[in-house]
Amino acid sequence: MSKLTIGLFGFGCVGQGFYEILNNENNPLFEIKKIVVKNEEKERSAPKELFSTNAEDIFNDAEINLIVELIDDAETAFQIVRRSLARAIPVISANKKMIATHLEELFELQERFNTPLLYEGAVCGSIPILQTLENYYQNDKVNEIRGIFNGSSNYVLSKILNENLSYEAALTQAQELGFAETDPTLDVGGYDPSYKLAILIKHVFGVSIDPNKITRLGIDQLSSTIYDYAQARNLKVKLIASAKVSHGQISASVIPHLVSKEDEEFTIENEFNSVAIATEYTGKQLLVGKGAGKYPTGLAVYNDLKNLLKGFKYKNKESLVALNDEPITVFIKYEQSGFIIKFFDQIKEHNLTKGESYIIGEIAPSKLRTLKGFNDLSVAVFTENAIKKAQLSTSYSYAV
Amino acid sequence: MSKLTIGLFGFGCVGQGFYEILNNENNPLFEIKKIVVKNEEKERSAPKELFSTNAEDIFNDAEINLIVELIDDAETAFQIVRRSLARAIPVISANKKMIATHLEELFELQERFNTPLLYEGAVCGSIPILQTLENYYQNDKVNEIRGIFNGSSNYVLSKILNENLSYEAALTQAQELGFAETDPTLDVGGYDPSYKLAILIKHVFGVSIDPNKITRLGIDQLSSTIYDYAQARNLKVKLIASAKVSHGQISASVIPHLVSKEDEEFTIENEFNSVAIATEYTGKQLLVGKGAGKYPTGLAVYNDLKNLLKGFKYKNKESLVALNDEPITVFIKYEQSGFIIKFFDQIKEHNLTKGESYIIGEIAPSKLRTLKGFNDLSVAVFTENAIKKAQLSTSYSYAV
Numbered sequence: 001m002s003k004l005t006i007g008l009f010g011f012g013c014v015g016q017g018f019y020e021i022l023n024n025e026n027n028p029l030f031e032i033k034k035i036v037v038k039n040e041e042k043e044r045s046a047p048k049e050l051f052s053t054n055a056e057d058i059f060n061d062a063e064i065n066l067i068v069e070l071i072d073d074a075e076t077a078f079q080i081v082r083r084s085l086a087r088a089i090p091v092i093s094a095n096k097k098m099i100a101t102h103l104e105e106l107f108e109l110q111e112r113f114n115t116p117l118l119y120e121g122a123v124c125g126s127i128p129i130l131q132t133l134e135n136y137y138q139n140d141k142v143n144e145i146r147g148i149f150n151g152s153s154n155y156v157l158s159k160i161l162n163e164n165l166s167y168e169a170a171l172t173q174a175q176e177l178g179f180a181e182t183d184p185t186l187d188v189g190g191y192d193p194s195y196k197l198a199i200l201i202k203h204v205f206g207v208s209i210d211p212n213k214i215t216r217l218g219i220d221q222l223s224s225t226i227y228d229y230a231q232a233r234n235l236k237v238k239l240i241a242s243a244k245v246s247h248g249q250i251s252a253s254v255i256p257h258l259v260s261k262e263d264e265e266f267t268i269e270n271e272f273n274s275v276a277i278a279t280e281y282t283g284k285q286l287l288v289g290k291g292a293g294k295y296p297t298g299l300a301v302y303n304d305l306k307n308l309l310k311g312f313k314y315k316n317k318e319s320l321v322a323l324n325d326e327p328i329t330v331f332i333k334y335e336q337s338g339f340i341i342k343f344f345d346q347i348k349e350h351n352l353t354k355g356e357s358y359i360i361g362e363i364a365p366s367k368l369r370t371l372k373g374f375n376d377l378s379v380a381v382f383t384e385n386a387i388k389k390a391q392l393s394t395s396y397s398y399a400v
Numbered sequence: 401m402s403k404l405t406i407g408l409f410g411f412g413c414v415g416q417g418f419y420e421i422l423n424n425e426n427n428p429l430f431e432i433k434k435i436v437v438k439n440e441e442k443e444r445s446a447p448k449e450l451f452s453t454n455a456e457d458i459f460n461d462a463e464i465n466l467i468v469e470l471i472d473d474a475e476t477a478f479q480i481v482r483r484s485l486a487r488a489i490p491v492i493s494a495n496k497k498m499i500a501t502h503l504e505e506l507f508e509l510q511e512r513f514n515t516p517l518l519y520e521g522a523v524c525g526s527i528p529i530l531q532t533l534e535n536y537y538q539n540d541k542v543n544e545i546r547g548i549f550n551g552s553s554n555y556v557l558s559k560i561l562n563e564n565l566s567y568e569a570a571l572t573q574a575q576e577l578g579f580a581e582t583d584p585t586l587d588v589g590g591y592d593p594s595y596k597l598a599i600l601i602k603h604v605f606g607v608s609i610d611p612n613k614i615t616r617l618g619i620d621q622l623s624s625t626i627y628d629y630a631q632a633r634n635l636k637v638k639l640i641a642s643a644k645v646s647h648g649q650i651s652a653s654v655i656p657h658l659v660s661k662e663d664e665e666f667t668i669e670n671e672f673n674s675v676a677i678a679t680e681y682t683g684k685q686l687l688v689g690k691g692a693g694k695y696p697t698g699l700a701v702y703n704d705l706k707n708l709l710k711g712f713k714y715k716n717k718e719s720l721v722a723l724n725d726e727p728i729t730v731f732i733k734y735e736q737s738g739f740i741i742k743f744f745d746q747i748k749e750h751n752l753t754k755g756e757s758y759i760i761g762e763i764a765p766s767k768l769r770t771l772k773g774f775n776d777l778s779v780a781v782f783t784e785n786a787i788k789k790a791q792l793s794t795s796y797s798y799a800v
Contacts, residue, residue, distance in 0.1 A: 126685060135531065135707075267666065282690055284672075285527070285687075287686070288687075295680075306538075
């Protein structure tokens with residue numbers, strides 16, 4: 001492939017960023033021939049003749065030899081990708097939900113039709129994490145990957161903890177700045193980071209995991225009792241996605257964590273994302289950058305073009321690890337549901353002050369998933385460092 | 401090139417790490433055929449028949465199609481690299497001093513003989529910074545690059561500031577743990593990070609700079625007055641290498657900095673390194689990892705093998721920026737040299753307490769280089785965040 005003639009689906013925030021970078025760089029090897037959008041009426045920042053609302057204008061054009069898919073709707077996106085790969089046309093996408101929920105099929109299609117699909121822009125925007133994993137850690141054993149994978153939630157938590165904004169005010173601000181979706185559930189409910197985590201788990205550990213199987217709690221269920229607890233102990237609250245393998249079992253979760261200054265995530269503020277990797281040969285590595293946005297994600301898509309020209313494709317790693325259910329130390333604030341005590345393996349602290357009642361203790365992730373049905377709870381996990389910092393009073397510790 | 405038959409020069413810490421990783425990975429495409437060392441007598445952790453003390457055993461072997469150079473001595477290393485490239489044999493090296501002091505010649509040799517030289521292991525050990533810059537930021541404008549490029553100095557500073565160890569005790573500990581050289585001047589004098597910075601400046605800005613032209617102050621000139629000042633204001637002291645371009649001029653320095661918790665370097669402790677990049681499209685990016693050591697650097701060398709097979713080579717960027725001499729805000733502790741006041745453009749604070757006298761003010765980097773002749777001074781620069789945090793009393797501010 002010597003020149004890429006591109007059919008682009010979608011012209012939202014990332015699509016426009018990608019288009020502008022392509023124009024600025026002015027590389028004779030890349031040309032956008034057609035842009036298919038839903039709404040023909042909208043004012044566009046590109047020549048009118050490029051646009052169409054008919055997908056066939058891309059699929060019927062024999063010159064188009066690359067499809068860049070940057071639309072919102074995951075199911076339509078999957079149809080586009082499947083159809084392209086089946087015609088041996090490579091695809092670049094940034095649709096995390098589509099990729100996370102079809103990982104196995106997508107690898108299968110790539111192999112069957114010997115045609116690559118790249119999606120650096122789908123995971124943590126400007127952080128070149130997939131490329132780094134494939135190029136650099138392919139010969140190193142990764143034991144753990146974790147980080148802040150959702151810029152909107154992190155922005156909200158920064159504003160609440162550092163500037164004492166209310167949850168609602170912080171979220172409105174994030175939406176006004178374009179960090180959060182109009183329907184923010186994907187962000188604050190922890191869905192978006194669970195998609196990114198599922199993609200990374202496949203690339204790091206070779207395991208395809210249904211994103212719905214990941215223990216997932218968002219920042220929408222947190223309460224001021226948790227913030228007060230954290231602030232009194234110089235801890236912060238961060239929404240952390242993590243996956244870890246030990247003894248052939250994988251633990252994967254997206255949960256708000258109480259973090260201490262020794263944790264890498266402590267200083268990651270506002271719309272920034274982080275990815276920490278623990279490997280056999282190199283120890284701990286950390287990558288930090290903007291997790292979303294027009295140009296950060298647009299550049300990731302643009303770099304996929306260049307990688308495609310070089311013949312780069314993702315390896316289909318396979319491995320045999322099972323889901324793990326080892327207990328984790330959590331802080332659970334409750335209103336009426338005092339009976340949750342029976343779900344714990346061990347209690348470390350129990351505060352009974354009316355309106356601020358909480359339990360700190362060890363609980364199995366599967367039981368935590370059961371508890372999600374009770375909507376008067378708010379939950380955060382302690383990092384190892386936060387456990388030390390909070391000096392959890394082991395004297396009160398008792399088995400349940 | 402389908403299989404790499406390797407001639408290895410040097411079998412020290414990194415050489416052994418590289419050898420072990422190669423053996424563990426057991427890739428049929430890579431084979432070490434000969435290892436040339438200085439001392440034949442030493443006990444080795446590899447089969448005796450691999451070793452020789454005669455460089456010609458590598459150069460006369462027609463099967464050897466790659467030279468990996470991992471020796472200490474920069475001048476001998478340069479002879480080896482020049483000879484290899486002239487015979488169109490690609491080279492991988494991790495010798496920062498050799499590379500930094502011969503950058504132009506090395507690019508010229510690579511072009512003349514159309515033969516690549518790779519050296520990811522020379523810059524910040526396990527952090528894949530050169531690969532990331534070449535693959536990911538090639539189409540993005542980098543405005544600044546800075547970080548902690550010397551693990552030994554950072555280890556010493558961590559121990560002094562966090563555990564109140566003396567400079568001597570901390571340095572001895574670093575040496576015992578293998579983080580520092582037996583002659584630690586290269587580390588604590590700031591030479592080692594100045595070589596890495598010169599290499600990065602070439603790769604980022606296209607400018608070949610003589611490492612001796614970089615304003616360079618190490619941690620060996622710091623005094624407890626600076627540590628006390630920092631601790632009283634919740635600041636830390638970090639040895640920071642930085643290069644920044646503005647208005648077509650480049651500022652480059654390796655100097656201890658007073659950093660505040662808003663600075664990326666604040667939480668980088670012990671033997672870890674960091675590289676922060678500010679770019680046009682992505683904003684701020686940060687990479688953190690172990691900066692040195694057997695396996696971290698060994699893996700970087702091993703990854704260069706794989707990149708070589710893929711046809712990867714560094715681009716010879718060229719640009720036209722000049723050295724900049726804009727004033728920086730420094731803390732200078734002095735014993736007798738009160739007359740240094742005339743070197744400042746502006747004074748912000750002047751403490752005359754006997755034995756703890758210091759001046760805080762703005763000084764041009766060229767004047768700071770002049771001051772290095774006075775050995776009763778100790779110097780650290782303020783970051784922008786540290787200036788705010790320290791609330792420099794602008795009321796005392798006066799022009800000199």
